[in-house]
Amino acid sequence: MLKRADGRKPEELRPITIRAGVIEQANGSALVQMGKTTAVAAVYGPKSMYPRHLRLPDRAVLETIYAMVPFSTKERVRPGPSRRSIELCKVIRQALEPVIFLEEFPKAQIDVYIDILQADAGTRTAAINAASVALADAGVPMRDLVSAVAVGKIDGEYVLDLTSEEEDLTACDLPVAVIPRKEQVTLMQLDGDVSPEDVKKLVRLALKGCQTIYQKQREALKRRWIDEGAK
Numbered sequence: 001m002l003k004r005a006d007g008r009k010p011e012e013l014r015p016i017t018i019r020a021g022v023i024e025q026a027n028g029s030a031l032v033q034m035g036k037t038t039a040v041a042a043v044y045g046p047k048s049m050y051p052r053h054l055r056l057p058d059r060a061v062l063e064t065i066y067a068m069v070p071f072s073t074k075e076r077v078r079p080g081p082s083r084r085s086i087e088l089c090k091v092i093r094q095a096l097e098p099v100i101f102l103e104e105f106p107k108a109q110i111d112v113y114i115d116i117l118q119a120d121a122g123t124r125t126a127a128i129n130a131a132s133v134a135l136a137d138a139g140v141p142m143r144d145l146v147s148a149v150a151v152g153k154i155d156g157e158y159v160l161d162l163t164s165e166e167e168d169l170t171a172c173d174l175p176v177a178v179i180p181r182k183e184q185v186t187l188m189q190l191d192g193d194v195s196p197e198d199v200k201k202l203v204r205l206a207l208k209g210c211q212t213i214y215q216k217q218r219e220a221l222k223r224r225w226i227d228e229g230a231k
């Protein structure tokens with residue numbers, strides 16, 4: 001069996017911590033740690049959309065703003081948008097949109113700010129996990145949460161939840177996001193060269209990992225509501 005540098009089994013997630021309601025002034029927020037990768041999400045809205053000409057008559061606009069803070073990697077990350085961050089904002093938004101009842105809020109906008117405090121691979125998936133808990137924490141009506149994790153293949157073995165070190169060794173990097181109750185995939189990207197059979201098995205592994213993450217997300221929301229109730 002493959003020996004992973006951090007001692008995990010191939011099909012094992014990194015230690016995962018999720019907290020809801022970490023930012024006082026946001027309508028909803030969450031902190032997600034998957035190993036060293038740390039994402040914080042803050043939701044503002046639904047609120048009236050400005051500028052007005054961008055309003056949609058039949059639904060709210062979801063804005064996802066992903067950024068890595070300058071100290072999140074070994075080399076300082078330059079602030080401001082990059083090709084990569086623009087792509088990530090788009091795929092994160094597309095992963096979340098299917099679960100939100102945007103049609104309940106015509107002419108409104110919902111802003112989701114996601115900052116990566118520490119990056120050790122899997123920042124888009126940690127961002128999705130944090131954003132979906134933050135949206136639920138904000139009371140935004142949702143069909144379900146969205147759970148996400150990346151998978152890869154190292155030395156012929158399928159590997160769950162890659163670290164940066166493992167990203168250098170893997171034959172492919174395949175981040176997946178899913179609506180857990182329906183098992184409906186809302187994000188799937190593939191970087192690398194693997195067979196269709198591999199992709200099937202990798203997605204299956206990712207879906208299994210997502211179910212564990214889903215439980216942790218729900219537990220975080222329950223803890224938040226029980227704490228709030230106790231106040």
Ligand code: ADP
Binds near residue numbers: 073
């Ligand atoms: P993801 O974070 O979703 O896996 P990528 O595959 O693009 O997305 O990035 C993999 C990892 O590479 C990041 O999690 C981070 O650890 C590292 N990385 C990405 N961009 C930078 C950057 N500008 N500077 C240093 N490290 C970076």
